[in-house]
Amino acid sequence: MLRDAHPAILQSVVHAKSIHILGAGLNPDRPAHQAIHDLDDKGWRLVPVHPRDAGGSILGRPIRPRIQDGESPEVVVFFLAPERAKQAVMELIVRYERAAFPLLWFQPGSEHEGVLEMLNEAGIVHIVDDCIVRFVQRHHATSASPQEKGPWYLQVGSADQSGCSVWTVEHADRTHAPEHLEWCGDLDDLANSNHTVPQYIRSLKQPKESLVALAERLAHA
Incomplete structure (x- = not known):
């Protein structure tokens, strides 16, 4: 201690x-x-x-x-x-x-x-x-390596239970938890998480495409 x-x-x-x-x-x-x-x-x-x-x-x-x-x-x-x-x-x-x-x-x-x-x-x-x-x-403390706050990412199952999933890039707050959450996280999570959703998203990355661009592309697909 x-x-x-x-x-x-x-x-x-x-x-x-x-x-x-x-x-x-x-x-x-x-x-x-x-x-x-x-x-x-x-x-x-x-x-x-x-x-x-x-x-x-x-x-x-x-x-x-x-x-x-x-x-x-x-x-x-x-x-x-x-x-x-x-x-x-x-x-x-x-x-x-x-x-x-x-x-x-x-x-x-x-x-x-x-x-x-x-x-x-x-x-x-x-x-x-x-x-x-x-x-x-x-201690008037701040981070020695300040992190910029960017968009975050969300995947939910469809409300009709069709088996489809919806991937979105979030730029604002969500004040209610989704009913069929499959995964959520920030860019750090998207890059490093071993969860099946971010692993699958990363597998769709094209050569020279950033994760940010990939996430936006899939959200508008």
Whole structure:
């Protein structure tokens, strides 16, 4: 466990490209949703994760049902009840080796004593007793590698259950989660996710065609 005074915390946050925020859904009254607003202009690629609200978006940032396979999270923030935080931590432990393990940030109220004891014994870096938003504000922190926010991508199954899928490029917020979500993500996800949808999209790329151009072409096909 590290505390605010430890310089490694600030360095880990500042040099992270992405921050995954577990529990960030469409309800604007929830602290996790507000955290996206509070951190939006600081340069990080913010990744809201909320299974029920997946396919919606917050400030143009698509809400994923889970951390994408093929992605290497750097900072994972838990705005979850302790039992749900425990489940999320155990999933991360299964999915990622120690060398690639993210910094875990437990928002006040998300701590699970058994998990914290396990993390301490394993020497896995994690933060408690602090809020990620207050930490960033207190240190006037911004990303060392600012990420531009572009369009995001969505594939849903047809409402008539015909087996067809609809691929779209989204430039605005979706305030409701789609009923038949198949996949959603940003350009980073499209490039790196091991999900079958982005893998298939990448397979359609023509020589010298960018992923952005490919996504637009398929959306207008």
